[in-house]
Amino acid sequence: MEFRDLKTQYATLKEEIDIAVLEAMESAYYIGGPQVKKLEEQLSEFVGVKHCISCANGTEALSLVLMAWDVKEGDAVFVPDFTFFASGEVVSFNGATPIFVDVDPSTFNMDPTKLKVAIEKVVAEGLLTPKVIMPVDLFGLPADYPQIQEIASEFNLLILEDSAQGFGGAINGKRAGSFGDAATTSFFPAKPLGCYGDGGAIFTNNDELAALLESLKVHGKGTDKYDNVRIGVNSRLDTIQAAILQVKLKAFKNYELDEVNRVYTSYTNHLKDVVPTPVIPEGYYSSFAQYTIKTDSLEERNNLQSHLKDLGIPTMVYYIKPMHKQTAFSHLKFDESDFEVTNKLSDTVLSLPMHPYLTEEEIAKVCEAIKEFYK
Numbered sequence: 159m160e161f162r163d164l165k166t167q168y169a170t171l172k173e174e175i176d177i178a179v180l181e182a183m184e185s186a187y188y189i190g191g192p193q194v195k196k197l198e199e200q201l202s203e204f205v206g207v208k209h210c211i212s213c214a215n216g217t218e219a220l221s222l223v224l225m226a227w228d229v230k231e232g233d234a235v236f237v238p239d240f241t242f243f244a245s246g247e248v249v250s251f252n253g254a255t256p257i258f259v260d261v262d263p264s265t266f267n268m269d270p271t272k273l274k275v276a277i278e279k280v281v282a283e284g285l286l287t288p289k290v291i292m293p294v295d296l297f298g299l300p301a302d303y304p305q306i307q308e309i310a311s312e313f314n315l316l317i318l319e320d321s322a323q324g325f326g327g328a329i330n331g332k333r334a335g336s337f338g339d340a341a342t343t344s345f346f347p348a349k350p351l352g353c354y355g356d357g358g359a360i361f362t363n364n365d366e367l368a369a370l371l372e373s374l375k376v377h378g379k380g381t382d383k384y385d386n387v388r389i390g391v392n393s394r395l396d397t398i399q400a401a402i403l404q405v406k407l408k409a410f411k412n413y414e415l416d417e418v419n420r421v422y423t424s425y426t427n428h429l430k431d432v433v434p435t436p437v438i439p440e441g442y443y444s445s446f447a448q449y450t451i452k453t454d455s456l457e458e459r460n461n462l463q464s465h466l467k468d469l470g471i472p473t474m475v476y477y478i479k480p481m482h483k484q485t486a487f488s489h490l491k492f493d494e495s496d497f498e499v500t501n502k503l504s505d506t507v508l509s510l511p512m513h514p515y516l517t518e519e520e521i522a523k524v525c526e527a528i529k530e531f532y533k
């Protein structure tokens with residue numbers, strides 16, 4: 159059994175993907191070109207925003223937006239404590255300070271009440287200027303944007319939605335990638351929409367921001383790439399990846415999103431009386447980058463993981479270390495009592511195999527093994 163079955167996905171889409179890759183090679187556009195433009199149009203239409211700016215990966219996508227907003231030393235960016243390292247890394251990379259915010263124990267996403275407390279604390283201290291809130295759509299579930307948007311308006315902050323894991327999710331039909339002033343995603347192979355290498359994209363409705371990002375991602379280009387009007391980076395999407403993504407986006411829209419939600423429903427029907435299963439609030443839709451259950455203790459989680467491993471069932475722990483405990487952030491001062499939920503989740507969560515090609519037989523095998531463990 160695969161944790162995320164990219165082999166079966168390729169076997170299913172092989173004919174179309176192979177043709178798309180060959181066409182890209184024959185076109186001799188290896189970076190950028192019409193294939194990339196077409197993909198950007200398809201992605202912005204799917205997400206429901208005016209501009210999609212493709213780039214090299216999800217980390218650079220975040221960093222480019224922070225650069226465009228001139229986020230720098232002395233600025234504070236509010237990031238959930240329970241996320242992948244890149245969300246906080248890009249803040250420090252741009253010279254600003256990440257302020258980690260504890261998460262909601264049921265959705266695993268940034269807790270708006272604690273966000274407000276964290277902002278007020280930074281304002282009261284007067285050492286940093288609050289600039290950006292960076293909610294993460296963890297495991298495929300959009301963050302609580304209705305509340306986060308209210309807080310952003312109250313404190314006049316920008317929102318950068320890190321939807322690296324959230325592509326395909328929605329709140330009341332409004333797609334992930336369309337929340338906030340800008341949003342980003344990642345096409346890392348194991349993401350809900352993944353390519354066959356690195357890739358990323360930025361979404362925004364703001365024309366000026368889009369134009370600035372187009373410049374920043376190509377060495378700060380002006381009228382052309384040999385006219386350089388600002389310091390930028392080299393962050394472009396390969397043509398072959400764009401060709402692959404067009405095929406995968408079609409499958410994603412046509413059935414993969416439905417299929418991961420089938421897997422979610424099936425797992426939850428089997429497990430709801432055994433372990434705490436993912437909570438999807440009313441009106442929310444997840445693209446299930448992960449299906450994550452909770453145990454009662456570190457020992458129980460580790461024993462369950464070993465039990466499943468012995469039966470050939472792969473699992474993962476996302477994330478074993480909260481952001482504030484990462485060595486790279488050890489120069490920042492933290493109060494452990496601010497991170498009670500994340501500290502507990504890091505010890506107790508376990509992600510089960512999750513992908514659109516998981517069969518009902520495989521789901522039953524995973525669930526039987528979990529039930530046997532708890533017997």
Ligand SMILES: Cc1ncc(COP(=O)(O)O)c(C=O)c1O
Nearest residue numbers: 215216217242244245322344346
């Ligand atoms: C929440 C989050 N943000 C950012 C990233 C960075 O994306 P990439 O690996 O494409 O740089 C990832 C992916 O690994 C992620 O999970």
